[in-house]
Amino acid sequence: MTTTVLSLQAAKSSSDRAVRVILVEDDHDLRQGIADYLRLQAIEVTDVASGAGFYTTLMDGDFDIAILDVNLPDVSGFELARVISSSKPMGVIMLTARTGREDRIKGYEQGADLYLTKPVDGEELALAIANLARRVRSAALSAKAMADRKDRIPEHAQERPWLLDLQRHRLISPEGVPILLSGREAMLVEQLARAAGATVPRNVLDTLFGNSSSDPESRRLDAALRRLRMKARAAGADLPLHVVHAVGVRFIGALNVV
Incomplete structure (x- = not known):
């Protein structure tokens, strides 16, 4: 049995x-060639x-993963990725030239969770699908477990602070659920924590994403905030971020850095 099939079976076990x-x-x-190969791998x-x-x-349909070309005849694959990331608990793989x-x-x-370029190795794609599907399903199971537990959590537990663990790049909800962060996401949350509930100006946060000044056309900050909210929802938590239009962002509630 190949490594690919073993990985796919592990993804299926959840x-x-x-x-x-x-x-x-x-x-x-190309579509038929990719589809036929993946079907041979039990996908x-x-x-x-x-x-x-x-x-x-x-x-x-109910899907774990979307594989998207960018240059489609009627819409950009980037637009499809945006729709999925804002509304569906699915993994996204861009596959494009x-x-x-x-x-x-x-x-x-x-x-997008992964950005792969054509031509792509079939085994590499199958393994990427298996690994991403495992993470997507694990997050969904965690969210369901947290939702089941939420009704049993005492009211006073909701008053506990969020914790930002900078060393491990993770945000811990009041219920103790860790949310893994990228380096820039950790820096973004740290800025909000240091503000202690005050609104952090948008131009300050924009600098974390490589902009020397606030750019009205830039959507990198908005994309980062959207991804943070999605990660929190996947962990069964509601991230208390408040965006003040054209002004900045603030974290509502207690947020401590550890």
Whole structure:
């Protein structure tokens, strides 16, 4: 048994069903080649050729992973990634011929978990799917467990502070659930913690994402805040962030740095 199949079985062990993937690619031969290979690896694949097909299929299906081309005939794959990241507990893999740095950054800003370029090795793609599906399902199970526990948590427990562990790059909810942060996310939360409930100006936070001054066209801060909220929701917590339009961001509630 190959490493790929072992990894896929491990991903499946967290659920009663195989990993389910929606593949959006307008090149017919490439789409069929990828879909056929993944099916041989025990992955359930639904393949569509356009954004319209994606939206129609998503209404009726439940998927773990979306694999998205960027250059689709009717919509950008970046837009599909943004829709998924803001509304669905799914992993997102961009699979595209666009290799530029700005494209990669845009993909991650819009919610991609992985950005792979064509041509892609089939085994590498299958392993990436398995690993990402395992994380997505684990987060979903944790969220369900937290939701089940929430009704049993005493009211006074809700008054405990959030904790920012800078050394381990994690934010710990009042219920004790850790949320892993990227380096820039940790710096963002640290700025909010140091403000002690005050609004941190947007231009100050923008500098964490490489902007020397506030740029009205930049959406990197908004994307980072959206991803933070999604991570918190996946952990069963409601992140108390308040965005003051065109002004800045503040953290409502107690937030301590440890």
